[in-house]
Amino acid sequence: MSSVSEPLVSSSRSLSATKRHKSIRKNSRRIYSAYQDHQQGSSDDEDKEDERVDSNDPEEMFQNIQYQKEIIANIRTRPWPMRRKLKVLKQAREIVLKYEGRLTRTRGYQTAGADLLKKLSRVLYNIMVLFIPWEVRIKKIESHFGSGVASYFIFLRWLFGINIVLTIMTGAFIVLPELLAGARFGTTRSKTIPKEHLASAQDLDTIWSLGGYLQYSVLFYGYYGRVRKIGSAGYRLPLAYFLVGMAVFAYSFIILLRKMAKNSRLSLASASDENFTFCWRVFCAWDYLIGNPEAAESKGAAIVNNIREAIVEEQEKKKDTSLAVLISLRILANILVLLSLAGSIYIIYFVVDRSQKLEQEKPELTLWEKNEVSVVVSLITMIAPSAFELVAQLEMYHPRTSLRFQLARVLVLYLGNLYSLIIALLDKVNSMSSAVPVSPGNWSDSSSFLATIAQPEVDSLSTLVSDISVSEHQNSTIATIAMVLDVTNSSRSSGTISNQTALFEKNTRSQQDQCWETYVGQEMLKLSIIDMIFTVASILLIDFIRGLVVRYLSDCCCWDLESKFPEYGEFKIAENVLHLIYNQGMIWMGAFFSPCLPAFNVLKLIGLMYLRSWAVLTCNVPHQQVFRASRSNNFYLAMLLFMLFLCMLPTIFAIVRYRPSQHCGPFSGQEKIYDIISETVASDFPLWFSKVMSYITSPVVVLPALLLLL
């Protein structure tokens, strides 16, 4: 027996305990093991002695050392004779001593660290999964109702995430600075409730129409001051307002496009093989990680649903009807739909028109008349989709195709509604914002009045006044008038002039209240609130009551309510998804004018999630015909993108076309809202920058750049 070594191990492959990622050593013969082979033939000994090569590979040496240390630690427990134990111990110690010096000690720490990191990241990942909101709820719904219904809730959750980000953006950059560092409530003109409204400011009526305290708060555009820098750090609020407004759209675009790209990549990867769907369903359906009985039941139900979906798909492929009948029916259906769409647009336009006329004629409107527009819009959005569904039965498409058609039609309906509303609104805005230049007209009236009563000094006064009116700073005109009064020092005219100024103040006050941006914001918020109320009402009234009626009245009615006419309702995926998209479109439209709108939407979505998930599980039954939701949700996302684009347009249009209100908001006094950018660039950036910018934006550079991009 050699003095130094024992017969060595044969080619056993061993996984090192410390190296998961650098795994099996190819030449594990180099690991010295104390295991004594049964066959102690001398030939084996000699063979194995050759294998005792000094390896230079640090990996192997390291493993070797670890292994020897392990042996040393465990030597007591081995059932070997003492002599053998001593030999092995001696050998192990020698090896450790000899080789450990060669390796840096940090090697051990490194691998131990990497190990720990891996374990830690696994634990963290498990914890993170717990934080995904509503996951249990959605999984439960999915197992009972199928993937189509669950996709609605997943979509809702994703929109919730977007809205939270939007809230954080607007909140952190606009609302909070204004709250903390801006002028307090009641200090400037745009922040105080005018005297005549103060008495009624706390009426329920005023609050409902978002007037009074709500109007003069951070909720709306009008509250934000136009001071270029606020607070001790000089935070540029108007600039921030504009940039965040644009950033809201940009962010929405980016995240939407990213998600669509991800989805299409997924679908491309798996869409190539629709071949083995059945085999996969049969062989790969069960999730072996399920541990508790309830989850197993859910999974079983999900498998059953899945198989039912597959059966429906197969049946659809086999259906066929005569072509001519089919086409004529479809044409008829389309004509009906178009008629109803046109009808709804006309109704909305009519209603908005009427409300405008009413406002101009009557001083005091009833509750119905004030809210007529929103109520009518919400009613239409509730009723029309069901009508479309009835019509769609004529068409006899595959359920998934008919769902898509339904979605497209309801989308057009919603867009039509939203747009006719916006157009009516913008009409009003136009009249409001073009009313402001009327004030010089008023002023010239009063100045002519002055001219008639005053004496010769008035000539200079009127010219002064007309000059001043061109510049349109009323406050300073009043100051100038006071100055002129002092200069002329005629007590007689001062009395009349003070009367004039009082009258003038009243005029300007009423103009100051005309803050068209706040008005737009108010309308959007009102629409959103009423929409929420209607949704809640419709869920409770239609689904819940229907469920109650069918359940409890079927005993006393002559036919079985549960299987014939009313039945339990089914969850209408199409309309609900579109409703979500419509809702989001409203938010996008109003976000510029009412920065707290995303925050309101967050609350609305939370409430909607809980209410709908409860309603689905309590009042609805799974569809009789179950079809798989399209694997990529790109269809919904494409519609959302379309909505985003269309809802961005009115805001951009308002920014570009209309001048901001004179007396309220961050941009008052400018010609156009986007002037803030050029103003900032001119005043705050170094001089060369503005020169460079003007060069860049001149046609000389822009045209070639455009051509290049083309």
Place this chain on the structure above:
Amino acid sequence: MGSRASTLLREEEIEEIKKETGFSHSQITRLYSRFTSLDKGENGTLSREDFQRIPELAINPLGDRIINAFFPEGEDQVNFRGFMRTLAHFRPIEDNEKNKNPTASEPLNSRTNKLLFAFHLYDLDRDDKISRDELLQVLRMMVGVNISDEQLGSIADRTIQEADTNGDNSISFNEFIKVLEKVDVEQKMSIRFLH
């Protein structure tokens, strides 16, 4: 040397198991303690009842089949070696293994062997073919009583139609491999055994 109590795990056995299955030393020891905790009869082997005591297997619709897979042909008891041999199929495939010596025999956890294990779950009579009846049995186990017989029958037919390439109305092992080509078997049939 020492009494050969069958409940103690000897070093030689560990080495042999290591060679055969590729588990590491500590993994084997840990799995041995699990084996002994399952073995209520304390006779060094597991019976079917011992397996059915595991809750995850009990609620699995295919649980019986899996338990069956542990027992070699016709036997009712499985010892630790057999236990480890079956579990070896579920060891994750590591990257280095793919470059190893191609002439050596395939390790138990290669993709083909995993698929073979799965195949045997469905092929009850071990004739290397999954016939329509066997498929029906599996389907029935999975869906319970919720779906009617003809519907299940049509699904089985459709499944065979999809997979069958040589027209013998049953799924052979090669066809099975082809079907599951795109499925990430390496990940789905792997258990991350703790070290």
